[in-house]
Amino acid sequence: MASRLGQVYTSLFREYPVLTRAAAVTGAGQLAFALLNIYALPVYLVQDLHLSGLALGVASATFLLCETVLKYPMGRLSDRLGRRPLVVLGPLVVCVNPVLYVALPPWLWPVIFPLRALDGVGAAALWPPLFAMVGDVVRDRSRAAAMSVMNTVYVASIGLAALLGSLAAHVTHSDRPSFYLVSSLLAISAAAAYLGLPRRPQAGTLDSGAGKPQPPTAAEPEASERGDRAAALSPCPMALVLLISVLMSAGVLMLANFLILYLNDDLGLSAGRISSLLAALAVPVLLLGLPLGRAADRLGSGRAVRLSLVVSAAMMWLIPSCRTPACFAAAAAVLVISHILGTPAWLALVSQLAPTSGRGGAMGLVSTAEGVGAVLGPLLAGWLWDMQHHFIFYGSAILLSVAAVVALLALKHGRGESTR
Numbered sequence: 001m002a003s004r005l006g007q008v009y010t011s012l013f014r015e016y017p018v019l020t021r022a023a024a025v026t027g028a029g030q031l032a033f034a035l036l037n038i039y040a041l042p043v044y045l046v047q048d049l050h051l052s053g054l055a056l057g058v059a060s061a062t063f064l065l066c067e068t069v070l071k072y073p074m075g076r077l078s079d080r081l082g083r084r085p086l087v088v089l090g091p092l093v094v095c096v097n098p099v100l101y102v103a104l105p106p107w108l109w110p111v112i113f114p115l116r117a118l119d120g121v122g123a124a125a126l127w128p129p130l131f132a133m134v135g136d137v138v139r140d141r142s143r144a145a146a147m148s149v150m151n152t153v154y155v156a157s158i159g160l161a162a163l164l165g166s167l168a169a170h171v172t173h174s175d176r177p178s179f180y181l182v183s184s185l186l187a188i189s190a191a192a193a194y195l196g197l198p199r200r201p202q203a204g205t206l207d208s209g210a211g212k213p214q215p216p217t218a219a220e221p222e223a224s225e226r227g228d229r230a231a232a233l234s235p236c237p238m239a240l241v242l243l244i245s246v247l248m249s250a251g252v253l254m255l256a257n258f259l260i261l262y263l264n265d266d267l268g269l270s271a272g273r274i275s276s277l278l279a280a281l282a283v284p285v286l287l288l289g290l291p292l293g294r295a296a297d298r299l300g301s302g303r304a305v306r307l308s309l310v311v312s313a314a315m316m317w318l319i320p321s322c323r324t325p326a327c328f329a330a331a332a333a334v335l336v337i338s339h340i341l342g343t344p345a346w347l348a349l350v351s352q353l354a355p356t357s358g359r360g361g362a363m364g365l366v367s368t369a370e371g372v373g374a375v376l377g378p379l380l381a382g383w384l385w386d387m388q389h390h391f392i393f394y395g396s397a398i399l400l401s402v403a404a405v406v407a408l409l410a411l412k413h414g415r416g417e418s419t420r
Contacts, residue, residue, distance in 0.1 A: 012145050012290070018137050019146055021196030022130065023153045025189050029091050029126055030157035031164070032185035036098060036119070037063065038158070039165030040178035044101065048175060049109055059116050066120025068371030071128050075364020078129035083136065083360065087193040090125030094118055095186035098179040126189075128364035133197065135351030135363070143351060144301055148293025148344035155285055238362075240410045241350065242369040244403050248309070248346070249373025251316070251399035252339070254381040258392055266389050267325055277329055284336050289344075292337070296345035302407075305349060308342020309404035311335075316397035320390040 013020050037060065045051045045059065078086045097115045104111055131150060138146040165178045263269045269277070296304035315335040322328040350366050377399075384391035 012142060012149070012294075015142070016138055016146065018196070018198060019134070019149060021192060022134055023149055024196065025087065025130060025193045026150050027153045027157050028185045028189035028192060029130075030154050031161055032091065032182045032189065033119075033123055034158045034161035035165050035178060035185070036182045038161050040098070040175065040182060041101065043165075043169075043175050044179070045109075045112070049106055051109065055109075059112055062113050062116040063120045063123075064371065064374065066117045067123045068120075068368055068375075070121055070124035071367040071371065072361060072364035074124045075128035075132060075360035075362070075367070078132060078360035082199060083129040083133040084193060084197045084199055086125045086129045087133070087197060088190050090122045090127075090129075090190075091186040091193075092122075092190035093125075094122035095183050095190065098182040098186075102176045102179050122186075124364075128367050129360050130193075131347060132351065132360040132363045135348075137198065140348075140352060142294075142297055143348035144296035144304065144345045145290060145293035146344075147347040147351075148289045148296070148340065151340070151344050151347070152285060152289030156282075159282055238365065240406060241366060244346075244406055244410070245366050245369035246373040246376070247399045247403035247406070249370040250377035250380065251312075251373075251396045251403065253374050253377035254384075254392055254396045254399070258381055258385055258389075262389055262392070263328075267323075267328060269325060273325070277325070277332075280329070281332055281336050284333065285340055288337065289340050292341045293344045296341055296348070299345075301345040301349040301352070304345035305342050306404065306407050308338045308345065309400055309407050311338035312342070313397050313400035313404050316393050316400055319393045 041059070042056055045056050074086060074090075097119055100115060101112065131147070134146050134150060135143065164181070168177045168181060169175050263274050263277070299307070312335055315331050315338070319328065319331050319335075322331050350362060380395055381392045384395045
């Protein structure tokens with residue numbers, strides 16, 4: 001049993017040592033951005049500077065807009081310059097910003113907006129090239145598992161950010177140390193990228209630990225890899241990929257701003273029970289992320305995406321009828337499991353849609369579409385919430401159902417599946 005668990009959880013890292021270093025870059029970078037966006041800046045602007053919620057919203061929108069607009073150009077730039085320079089420069093150029101936020105005199109608070117725009121530039125430079133780099137160094141047969149590692153670290157960092165900010169404030173009796181911590185994490189992310197990531201990885205190659213790419217074997221010729229990507233692209237042109245990305249992102253993020261309110265107002269859960277429920281739902285993400293990534297590799301990325309969307313849509317249709325916490329928790333657990341199966345498979349599938357010379361642009365373009373969905377989802381959710389609270393789940397179900405239908409039609413006949 002122990003050897004079996006070791007095979008599931010450690011063999012991927014032994015085969016691709018660079019994945020451990022990429023996960024470290026992801027963890028430090030996302031923990032920094034999440035700590036800044038979720039905890040440090042909202043608390044500082046509203047409670048310390050006594051600015052309005054509108055000012056906070058505009059500051060957040062400035063960051064998201066700049067990040068969304070620049071993801072595709074940054075991805076394309078990484079195709080030309082290499083992944084590592086942008087992954088290093090992204091967090092490095094904004095690591096001073098958190099210190100400036102708390103150093104500015106209160107009357108200069110509008111300077112926050114251009115600083116937030118620069119934060120968006122840094123985030124756009126970091127994420128598409130980093131995820132494209134994983135697609136560069138990991139072969140198709142393990143790509144969903146590798147993306148699952150990145151996705152698990154990314155999601156776990158978001159959950160850890162609020163806890164870390166609260167702990168820092170409790171220990172120091174001040175909100176400012178969170179900003180210094182953000183700066184330190186961004187510097188660590190840049191340093192880890194500079195020291196640990198390959199300069200210019202080759203498509204479908206192994207990281208030997210010595211930084212030397214390995215050529216494709218006879219069983220895995222480069223021409224075969226190009227053929228697999230062409231097979232993935234032919235039934236699913238980029239327009240449909242972008243449509244699926246918008247629908248998926250909007251469908252999931254419709255719930256982001258209203259889930260806690262629904263659990264409290266409609267299911268009558270206390271803050272403590274809500275925290276316990278959310279903590280319990282985080283367990284599958286941590287324990288099953290890598291095994292489900294491997295399952296997606298065996299099943300095929302396209303099939304895993306279709307299955308995930310069908311199950312997710314079904315759960316969204318079901319949740320409004322769950323009037324007890326136990327029923328809601330069961331449906332939500334299935335939803336979380338389907339999400340951690342489908343998200344890495346989707347990232348793996350997207351990474352196959354272009355050769356290495358264009359992979360950064362493809363990842364950036366899809367990230368831009370997800371950003372559009374992230375903007376549209378909460379707006380639609382707010383309109384539905386004002387009509388009936390549980391309508392947000394129906395709205396999400398409709399969007400995910402349409403995404404599932406598009407995926408079933410676009411990824412048909414088993415094409416776009418990993419055959420290795």
